[in-house]
Amino acid sequence: MPPTWEMTEEEIRARRVPVDEQRVLDVRHMTRQFGGLLAVSNVSFVVEKGEIFGLIGPNGAGKTTLFNLITGLIQPTSGQLYFRGEEYTGQRPHYIAQKGIARTFQNIRLFGSLSALENVKIARHTHTFGGIFGLIAGVLNLPPAPEDERKTTARAMELLEMVGLAERAHVQARNFAYGDQRRLEIARALALEPRLLLLDEPAAGMNAQEKQGLSDFIRMLRDKFSITILLIEHHVPLVMGLCDRIAVLDFGQLIALGDPRRVQHDPAVIEAYLGDEG
């Protein structure tokens, strides 16, 4: 119920929900059913500010479905989602992205026909002057469009520099090697200036050395951009060495949650992984 004029100042203040910056992502009783299949079943966990939080589990455990729920691509059958203390269940993907949740994909999804620079600039849209007047200003190149454009390009180039792709900024994304595409996708996600970054199997297709480099890179991202990171990963040693806390999913259910050492020795986790391989 919205505040009414009869309420005192204190009453209105008391009803305001405080923005809980510490709890960046709060997943409550998240459930998603596809026909008869419970892809995600009553999963709850909190990702705290500045954490690198790992989400692991056997194939088909519901990890990517959970990512799709968190980013609004699919709607939960039941349960709630909170971002920095604010509920956003049922919101559309572009709204959630604008609020500050960015992601990458397991199978990289770049705009292949656009250049690396354009890919990154697309994600800066929400940070430029918008609306119908923004559209007109953009088409006619009136203020503030030229200034916006210059800043957008400069910021995008900084990000490309950081992932080592600045020299090839004008090359079409589809012409990049696999590893470069992964880094470009991360640069694009960062261009949104997210507070929470979701990485879906960032190490897929990398060799051992690249995986080591990836851990350092992800830590650097967290520190440099003061963001929180939630990642899905199959490669257990990488997750154990990198993550502050880990959640384990199996058949859509959360079977363990805690620091890497504890999770590694959890009998339910061992059972899930051995059962999967056996």
Next chain:
Amino acid sequence: MNTTLILQQFLNGLAIGSVYAIFALGYTLVFSILRVINFAHGAIFTLGAYFTYMLLGARFGFNGVFANLALPFSLPFPLALLVGALLSGLVGVVVERLAFRPLRTRGADPLLTLVSSLGVAVALVNLIQYLVGAEIYTYPPRVLGSLPAAVNFGTSTLPVPVRTVQIIIFAVSMVIVVLLTYLINGTKIGKALQAVSEDATTASLLGIDTDRLILFTFFLSGFLGGVAGTLVGLSVSINGPYFGISYGLKGLAVIVLGGLGDIPGAVLAGFLIGLVESFVPAQYVAYKDAVAFALLFAMLLFRPQGLLGRAVVQKV
């Protein structure tokens, strides 16, 4: 055929081809974003022609609700064309909200959307007939102002006269093609359109409101349809409410020839069909429309990816 006639037909072909091009671009824009043909596009073309007719202050005929009515003012042709096209764009927006979006949010089959747009086309055509009757409307001759009726592209001994109207429609169409190319390739909204047409899901995850962009696309598409309708109306008069249907079908041939969703391809194909049609010998002129579709069939058989398209590699 002598040389002057060939030259004359070539220039006429360019003019009508340029209109086919901008009309087909309206289909192409929507198709490249939604992967659906908007069958209401031909009806919007018709509406655009009537809008401009009305804004020129011309009087309606004896049938329909608007019988014998005329606006109390009269806009000069360039302004009437612009306002008529803007109104057509708004009709495009309404079509998206009523016939496309409800089905899209429900995740309906694209075929249903196609049928829905066909329904809108029929409804619009009937509405036009109800309002202004089925007679032929010709734009008032004062549209050209003090311009001569024809311009000579040859010499005084070997004249190659081309109607001024044909030159106007070519010029207007080319301006539109240039502006649209700039919009798509040179502005941030154009880049966003390209991104949405390539992968709408990913675009939305980068903060782009895809529904608003789709609305904008329908506006642009309707605008192009309105301009094309007006230009054809100016050239050959408005041939009743069904006037847009045959152009609507021809527009489909143009986009298939150009490669579905391919913008430069649609422009090229528009010119190609316009030129080929203009060289149909006079005794066979009644079969002119068949030419576009003969080209379409040949294209589907020998080069299904379109004039400029690369062969699509089947994804695994």
